[in-house]
Amino acid sequence: MNMNNKSKGIESNQHVLTTKIKEIIAQTVHNLMHPLDFYLVSEIENPLLKPAIGYIRYSSLKQKDKYSVDIQKQEILQRAKEEGYYILLWCVDEAVSATHNRAIDRPWMQVLYQTALLDEFQGAIFFYDDSRISRQTSDFVLQVYKPLVMLRPYLKFYCSDYSGVWDPDDVLTQIRSLINSHKSEELRNKTLAYQSTILKLEQRPASHLPYGYIKGTENKPKIDVSNGQAYVVFLIYYLSSWGYSNKVIAKFLNACKIRSPKGTDWTQGTIDKILHNYFYLGHTSWNVRESRNNSKRKPIGQFELFPGTHTGIVPHYLGVLVDQIRNFKSTYGQKMETPFLLKDLLKCVQCDCVLEAKNTTSGKSNSSRRVYRCNSCKEFIVIDTIHEITFQQLFSYLSINHKQMFEGSKKLLNKWKENLKKQSKEIDKDKEYVIFLERTLDYELIGHEQELKQEANLMLSELQSIQEKILHLEEQIDILLEDENLETLFNNFFECKHEALSQTELRCFTLHFIKEIKYDFKTKKPAIEFSKTPFLTLEGWGKLTTN
Template sequence: MGSKRAIGYARISPTSERDQENTSIEKQTEEIIKYCEVNDIELVQVYEDYLKSGASFKDRDGFKEMYNRVLKEEENIDYIIVHKQDRLARDTLDTLFVMKRLNSLNKHLISIADNISTEDPRNKLIVQILAVFAELERELISFRTTNGMERKAEEGCFLGGKITGYKSENKELILIPEEAKIVKYIFEKYAVEKWGYKKIAARLNAQGIKTKNGKEWTVNSVKTILENEAYIGNSKWRGKIKRGKHTPIIGEELWGQKEQVMQIRSCIPEKIHPGSYPLSGLLKCPQCGGPMVQGNSNQQYKYYQCNKNKNSGSSVCLSNLVKKEYAEVFVLNNFLHHLKDKVSASAIYSVTQSILDYELNPLEKAASNLSKQLEKLQRQILKIMEHSSDPDINLDAKMIKSQLKEKQAELNKVETALTDITKQIELKQNESIMDIIEFSIKNFEEFYHTLSDEEKKIFFHSVIKEVHVTQGKKTKERRIKDVIYHFDLEELNNIM
């Protein structure tokens, strides 16, 4: 096998019926393998993204994994090979970014169908042109798709998605009687009997009824049903309501009753629970393992509660309440124990100093440039003033005044910027950083209590991965079992 190594990449778009170049994954892979065999290149692996758009790299896990592997020096990858350039990206800037990064590392892009390799400098311009055409084609596809959907919306056609109570056949909504009964049940319980979202969800779950996606009912899934105008026979597209072609499930009268209840309830102020719940999402329910969130607390009793129980009722999971104050004090003390006993101030200082040194260099360069600009402006002002006093030149007084005013404004702006950067440099050169770090570690608990509610939540979520709770029949029996950090605080010293 050849001394050159390559990784292949294949992608198929989700808009296969509109993308004429949407060659199958299998065909793209076959062409990549054949190319490597003919050109004596070792093909390490072919990464794939199935039904992923080329508009950006977002959500393209295959591309990300492939790209990161290519950049690793120890892999010794020489090429990324694609069947066609637009399989890599349909955005010009994305393509140019990848190409520039590869070239900087002496790695290259090969597009088989386009017969180009960036190893040849003459082909780099061709890649740029192809990237522009790929982006234009993407925009054209988007334009055609949007226009088509707008036309269908005007006609009241179904535009896709899953709707409880219906199934889609030939892009038309067909009624499912069993599911339609569930929809009617939800509307009647809410509009006529004045049940809340949670009570409806809990009752459906207790009866073993699942959502369209086979999951438990939640507050949000019930609310989504109640807000969907498809159930009175309407079709909605980009905020515009049209009469649909499908059979309604709910009558106008029941829909009107539902609207009245929603309007009345929107005017009732929500129950505000005092204090914040910084461990929301971090605490894990001892029964289902899901996140625990703010419970139905009051001024005197505050708890964390299983999120599934809160949204879907006791048939899905029990509340498994944990006292708020106990949980937060325990977790904070656990962190303080690790911080004081296992994290050294000198290790933090070493990392902090490295970061500051890295940041100082550009700041010092910026300060130097601003000082030069300042000197230049001062010389220009002096020169204007010299000319103004020279009787042989006889310059207009208004013009001189205008020029001096303009230069002085520039001078003031540069002086302000230089002062700001100088302060930043002085702060980063502060010799008492070690004292500050030692003081912060020693007095972290006092510092924590000065944080806002939101800052406390950000702090806990940045250092803690999850908090496990023991099972217990009563609230007082549930205790914190262990705290799992995003990193091992003991190992942190060794790394630093």
Template sequence: MRQSNHKKSRDMTAFLYERLSRDDNLEGESYSIGNQKKLLTKVAKEKGYTNLVHFLDDGISGVTMDRPGFVEMIRQLEQGRAAAVFVKDLSRLGRNYIEVGRLTEEFFPEHDIRLVAVSDNIDTAEGENELAPIRNLFNEWYARDISKKRRISNKIKGNAGEPMGQPPYGYIKDSDNPKRWIVDDEAAQVVRRIYSMTLEGYGTEQIATQLERDEILTPRAYWLKKGIKRPGKGKQQPATKWNSSTVTKILSLQEYCGDILNFKTYSKSYKNKKRLENDRENWVIFKDVHEPIIERSVFEQVQQKRGKIRKRRTNEGKHNMFSGLLVCADCGCNLHFHFNQGNPEIKYFNCSNYKGNRGSCTSTHYVRVDFLEQVVLGEIRRLTKFASLYEDEFLKAVIGHSQQAVEIDRKLKEKELKALLTRDEELDGLFERIYEDNVSGKLSDDRFAKMSRRYEEEQKELVEKIKKLHSEIEKQSSQAMTTDMFISLVRKYTRARKLTPRMLNELVEKIEVYHAEKIDGVWEQRLRIHYNCVGEITIPKMLPLPIPDVTVNTRKGVFVNYAPAEIAG
């Protein structure tokens, strides 16, 4: 009896499926979800169905079959909950010839489901429609044609400087001109805070934790609160639960400098909507289009800092602003931060590769933090005086070092790239030769397989190296951190009285630390400071800008004096 009732209920049930995508808006009001519902309800009732269940997908392309409403309808059909499916036309089911054909030719017949496509005059209860496969094919051609037109349109718009994506967190579309982005002050404050904290030495995890403590809404939660629709499902999580990945993304967006970056991603075909990362060489960049949230110089400093792995804390959780900036002048390894167990006020760094700690470096390269603070602040003050009192000489020193360092590095990379490209061509020739030898019988199949596999593996590694070098050379060529920017940073700290993490991060790239040596009866600690983007700066000896006079008592009765590496020995 129960089975009979179930069958009766099924026989009286029809599923009505409505779908609308952006492409269908071109067809006019007749394709609206509301009109589809009215039409299908009327026809289903006329055909005797009393239990009508609606499934819909609004704003989703028919090219993909992974549509929430559609997937749920299929799931319930598999459970035998309906006897018929009504759609406005076959294109509502989808614009995928193979998948829709599988539905109409296999799935619906196997599950004894009646299909009614109203506008196409298809009703499987009245027999097969020979035109259905042709209509199905035309529906896919339509999707392909629309996709081609949209790609061409997007290419024209993108190359004309029109933003191709949604504005990032911190910007909103101008209500008077949707093609223009304007600063969203509330969100922009958070963006500026993230960049500021990065320059002060905080890592992405630390920034995310602090934002969460301060109950700052995540970008997605913020958009939801403001009623701003953004694509993507996103994971369900607390509104103030920041992730380091979100902070990292914000720190990587050049759009905050006021730029438009188009074609950063692409899709392989109109059937595959997954977005893939595009090579930077294929991007189209328009600078200074909208109001910047972050100064370009600040953005470049952050990018440079993010390129380094920086150990910011000891195992005990202690923090120091020099962590990640100090390197051993002899072995090149990082110096690690410590504090004296007997007297925690004494903080110091030493080489992480010292052989006394199972490393290979012959000396500890011990240097006190208070010593470093005095020396670096003194050198920055000396640098600012150099810039303000002797501007011409300063410009020569900065430009000379900047251009020389970049040019040497670029030439080395280009030389390496040329060698890799030559080897890549050689491998093509070798592969062609062994192929001919194999065909002629000079090389056995087994030997050919082994040699070709080896060549293919080597070529695969070469391709990755070539791609990486291309990217590095391009990045170096387009680096926006100019001499003027560095000069403005130096002048920014003309009256600095105390060394701060931000000052250190903005100006200093790294500091080479030498092991203290006894010279003419006096202990000297040599340091070599490399500044961001310009490297070392040598101040002419004839100028009245004395080297900072810094002395520290490292052990009882042992005093160490500072000496710049460039003039020592």
């Protein structure tokens, strides 16, 4: 009877413990890579054994299918059994570097830490070897071990590759920790040296190829059309070039049952990564992120970019259009899915004010009443009226001026290219002048040697950054000046019919070709100023470089 009561007490305690562990996992780990029962054991094989936590870690995705987890599991299970424990919870940090991630920053180490502090947990912690918990010599000891032992003095740690309780103050343990740290640093230095050598040869260092590519020959990746991934990448760029948001594109792909690169549903972030990856345009980029812990992209000129290193999935004209849409969204707002197709383009002739897009539909009305309204004179025009007039004129204008716009764009692009070259030469002169001043200033009289040198270096860095942007733009113009690319770009628009375009596509179309519409409320007539060319992103640079 006493044994039955004891058994029931153990089961009750385990139920409370597992419930709390589930809550910790839900709050700490956002994307489980396996079902919950992979981590949390539901049944006790032997009630006499005490519960314990097993910690497993591997650094790279390359190790995922190499039995790393299974090997660590078997060793930990054997050691736990020898010490009189069973593993209740497996904390598995997969593809998590211990060199770049402190112990307490790893998600499953956080689960381990919080679980060990539960009153219901009276067990121990097991791991495979010292390198699994740390490669920074002291982070695990200072952030996990010492705080836990101070709050739970009975808590014991075991390493599966040697006997006895694990002790961070033991000389052999400290030696192993130093060796692990040294190995990690040595490997890091070798990797950086290899990457630097390969980049100097303008080749892509060995790394995971982007979605849509497979290994080819002679260091040249090959476009993968076997499972349709390359077509998906092209579709993403195409939809984005027509103004569709990342959210809409992700929703569309999910509705089509197309899986993301990770085999899961598409998200806005996944779409964004593909649209910002120069690899799809045939270029190799490296060190694009601010840092390992900061995923913000560096601006062009601050990371390595090697153009034309391989065959791109996305044609250059499509990349130009996607950049242009990005520029439109920055200027006119992120939302392209709007019934106000002429928002921020209409101006009142009498007041010289931009008309406000306004929904004046009353709450009781069954019909919609959207208008463009002048906040100064209070005059307004219903959107359907001005849209009909505008699009009739726009498509008529494009039909008549197709050839003239094509030839005019070529001339304008060549003019911008000349201006960019002149600007680059001027920057060369500015750089020489800064270097001359830095060398000839009498620092002893001024007394600010260090400050002036830093200022000179900063100016040189800024001038170099501008020059690299100009060079990148020159390359874009050269690509567009190829007749095939330019003609494809124009046909992308001129073959369109008004009735076949969605609201988003019409908004996009409008921003490409209309610079401004001045509406006269007295005569009830608009005066449309058309853009000289659809290359508005480049047009801004063209104006900038004419000064």
